[in-house]
Amino acid sequence: MRRVAASRRTHLDLLxxxxxxxxxxxxxxxxxxxxxxxxxxxxxxxxxxxxxxxxQEEKVYRR
Amino acid sequence: MATPDLDLVxxxxxxxxxxxxxxxxxxxxxxxxxxxxxxxxDLVGVVTGPDGRCSAIEPEQLSGLAExxxxxxxxxxxxxxxxxxxxxxxxxxxxxxxxLVVEDRWAELLADAARSSGGRIIGGERIPRHRLEQxxxxxxxxxx
Numbered sequence: 001m002r003r004v005a006a007s008r009r010t011h012l013d014l015l016x017x018x019x020x021x022x023x024x025x026x027x028x029x030x031x032x033x034x035x036x037x038x039x040x041x042x043x044x045x046x047x048x049x050x051x052x053x054x055x056q057e058e059k060v061y062r063r
Numbered sequence: 064m065a066t067p068d069l070d071l072v073x074x075x076x077x078x079x080x081x082x083x084x085x086x087x088x089x090x091x092x093x094x095x096x097x098x099x100x101x102x103x104x105d106l107v108g109v110v111t112g113p114d115g116r117c118s119a120i121e122p123e124q125l126s127g128l129a130e131x132x133x134x135x136x137x138x139x140x141x142x143x144x145x146x147x148x149x150x151x152x153x154x155x156x157x158x159x160x161x162x163l164v165v166e167d168r169w170a171e172l173l174a175d176a177a178r179s180s181g182g183r184i185i186g187g188e189r190i191p192r193h194r195l196e197q198x199x200x201x202x203x204x205x206x207x
Binding site for chain 2: 001002003004005006007008009010011012013014015017018019020021022
């Protein structure tokens with residue numbers, strides 16, 4: 001990519017307002033996987049039903 | 064670089080765990096550029112500190128974006144320091160993100176068709192994921 005300007009200081013502003021961003025925090029690497037593994041362990045031990053696992057899994061992906 | 068279609072330029076904010084973990088994003092951007100689906104018109108990394116203060120890091124300083132160095136596109140020419148501060152103000156403290164200005168070349172056909180019909184693409188906005196999820200949940204039958 002070609003650099004067009006050395007500084008951004010004198011550029012005209014393009015953005016007219018703050019972007020609307022999702023409030024969802026970015027998952028740390030491996031965090032989601034760890035959560036899913038923990039849930040699967042609960043399924044294996046019979047603590048969590050398959051249906052409950054699916055609900056919890058959806059929550060993990062929604063975070 | 065050819066003049067971009069000014070009806071197709073948007074900016075995109077991509078939050079990442081840290082600016083060093085952008086290798087896959089860079090690879091995807093490279094593929095999108097090489098397949099003429101987008102053109103990069105500006106790109107910068109930002110980090111917000113625990114106090115919310117924003118630091119901008121230019122792409123040449125980001126090793127995770129090394130794959131983009133010989134890709135066609137421009138950096139540094141569009142987003143102002145105030146733009147970066149405004150975008151950063153919407154980020155949570157302790158967030159890293161890439162801010163891209165891109166020409167959506169994949170939409171050229173639509174822009175050309177709109178113009179040949181006497182119209183133009185005059186706006187648009189990405190709908191936040193949580194709003195879509197709320198809308199889906201509020202529909203009869205739940206999340207389908």
